[in-house]
Amino acid sequence: MRVFVTGASGWIGSATVDELLASGHEVLGLVRSDAAAAALIAKGAQAHRGDLDDLFSLRKGAAETDGVVHLANKHDWANPAESDRAERAAVEAMLDALAGTDRPFVIANALSGIVEGRSVVETDPSPAIGPGSDRGGSENLALEAAVRRVRSAVVRFAPSVHGRGDWGFVTFLADAARKHGVSGYIGVGSTAWSAVHRTDAASLIRLAIERAPAGSRLHAVAEESLTTKAIAEALGEALNLPVTSIDPADAAEHFGVVAHFFATTMTAESAITRKLLGWKPTGPGLIEDIMSGAYTN
Known part of the structure; x- marks a missing residue:
């Protein structure tokens, strides 16, 4: 499988690239700098220049591969509304490219804010719905794409x-x-x-891109x-x-x-x-x- 990975040079993304390559997959990684591109190429992956605001680049990466792992996020703590806007636009662009293909789309999310007073379980839906919500409601947006024949799954990461x-x-x-x-x-x-240890998170992402059913909520929690x-x-x-x-x-x-x-x-x-x-x-x-x-x- 040829997999498009956003956030490919990040903390979880770089481990995911290693895991995918070790399992025999090809990787096309989204990068913003020459240094990040060189690091990816040295591993045996391909570099794809762009960022979360370059929607053409995101659509192209998704269209030219067999599936997408979306791990990138602006994480702009000073302007969370901008992070949420960019996240939703990026997810919409990649889902549009995958619609009707039955290809996998694996998206990252956090555990915070889903429920209060107990541990979150996979059957708990995210309350973030719509463009103005946390992360632009991207978890629900992705899962809803199952009806558009996208094999979407969310991986919620431990803090x-x-x-x-x-x-x-x-x-x-x-x-x-x-x-x-x-x-x-x-x-x-x-x-x-x-x-969860970083390598265990990466192994879960690989399993998700390989065989998670459409609409799955998965927890990277050891x-x-x-x-x-x-x-x-x-x-x-x-x-x-x-x-x-x-x-x-x-x-x-x-x-x-x-x-x-x-x-x-x-x-x-x-x-x-x-x-x-x-x-x-x-x-x-x-x-x-x-x-x-x-x-x-």
Whole structure:
């Protein structure tokens, strides 16, 4: 299968490219720079120049391949409305190119905001509907394309997709610990996150592009619930720093942009995903990754 991957040089995208190539697939990766193109070509993939605002390029990449893995996002924290607008327009463009083909379209989403008070399960629909909603309602937009003969599936990622070289949430927490000389958690540290190793997330994406049924919701979750206090304690031990509670009123100053997420429980189950696709996570857990030194440099 020849697969078009947006976000091909990103944290999850680069691991997905490796996984697809190792499994015998060809990859056409969306890139914005010469350096990213060179890195893709060195792996044995092909580079496709463009970005999320270049809708012609996105349609062309989707039309010329056997399926799409859409992982790119602007992640413009200062202007989320712009990120949402760009996401919806990009998804619409690629779905238009795939309509009527029965080709797969795998799209990324987060677990946050889907339900409150319990772990998210795969049967929970996203409440984000329409252009003005989170991520432009792209999850529902993609899943609805099943009636247009697109084999669409969504992969919802745990808040921590971890591993050596991670630049996500846990890296922000480690940076805050180094900056302030303490590894902190908010309040009593009872909020919790799910987690998945980067290589396990990539293997799930490959399985999804290969055989996920149209309309599937899949959860890239290996560990369902780790308390934020346990994460802070592991970081403290790995960084040789004391561990302390941070007053919720001081969380934004201490943790920066990640404070809101660290104060929010974001957990999910993945039993349906595992049974549907035979996905078996094998990578290290988040605490093990932290203790092995993945976040000490």
